[in-house]
Amino acid sequence: MALPDLIAPSILSADFARLGEEVDNVLAAGADVVHFDVMDNHYVPNLTIGPLVCEALRKHGVTATIDVHLMVKPVDRIIPDFAKAGADYITFHPEASEHIDRSLQLVRDQGCKSGLVFNPATPLSYLDYVMDKVDLILLMSVNPGFGGQSFIPATLDKLREARQRIDASGREIRLEVDGGVKVENIAEIKAAGADTFVAGSAIFGAGQDSDPHRYDSVIAAMRAELAKA
Numbered sequence: 001m002a003l004p005d006l007i008a009p010s011i012l013s014a015d016f017a018r019l020g021e022e023v024d025n026v027l028a029a030g031a032d033v034v035h036f037d038v039m040d041n042h043y044v045p046n047l048t049i050g051p052l053v054c055e056a057l058r059k060h061g062v063t064a065t066i067d068v069h070l071m072v073k074p075v076d077r078i079i080p081d082f083a084k085a086g087a088d089y090i091t092f093h094p095e096a097s098e099h100i101d102r103s104l105q106l107v108r109d110q111g112c113k114s115g116l117v118f119n120p121a122t123p124l125s126y127l128d129y130v131m132d133k134v135d136l137i138l139l140m141s142v143n144p145g146f147g148g149q150s151f152i153p154a155t156l157d158k159l160r161e162a163r164q165r166i167d168a169s170g171r172e173i174r175l176e177v178d179g180g181v182k183v184e185n186i187a188e189i190k191a192a193g194a195d196t197f198v199a200g201s202a203i204f205g206a207g208q209d210s211d212p213h214r215y216d217s218v219i220a221a222m223r224a225e226l227a228k229a
């Protein structure tokens with residue numbers, strides 16, 4: 001059964017000096033989910049934000065779903081901290097966990113929804129024995145670490161394969177895509193099976209002339225494309 005489409009701005013491309021306001025603005029513009037990219041300068045060659053910032057967004061008044069994408073290694077130590085900080089989803093890369101089943105269970109034991117993230121060259125076979133423990137599958141359509149990269153076209157076939165696995169499972173598992181998602185390609189990405197669309201530079205780089213921190217037009221354009229697919 002198809003789940004409703006969700007648009008998830010990646011705050012990696014937001015103006016960090018005014019993060020609370022940026023998140024308020026994308027949500028007011030119609031975004032569904034806050035995508036929170038955590039990078040450790042070890043698993044990926046960049047360094048971003050941790051649980052303190054997630055907690056600060058909750059204290060600021062953000063009630064929307066926060067989808068924490070851990071690009072960190074190891075993963076287990078930081079999972080409880082993000083759960084306490086207000087994360088709804090916590091996803092991690094299978095290569096970054098010593099014991100994938102245990103890490104997925106740890107996320108759920110903390111009261112969050114769990115997910116695995118697949119780099120462009122990471123096989124979906126990591127799902128083989130843990131499908132019952134994932135609530136979300138995130139396919140990276142760029143190599144992780146930086147915003148503003150181009151969508152890797154091979155992701156479309158991988159999305160179709162992931163969609164088949166989800167449908168065969170009979171479970172409600174979200175299929176999310178992250179990297180190079182834009183108004184121009186979002187319909188094709190949906191047609192390949194995705195239902196959750198992370199976009200960083202395409203949204204935060206598209207403020208309106210009258211106000212560079214208003215994102216209504218780009219989110220409306222994405223919704224219009226999704227409605228066509």
Ligand SMILES: O=C(CO)[C@H](O)[C@H](O)COP(=O)(O)O
Pocket residue numbers: 010012013037069142143144145146147148149178179180181198199200201202
């Ligand atoms: O996880 C990420 C990078 O590792 C980002 O979420 C992703 O690249 C989104 O940025 P953009 O939409 O600009 O490609």
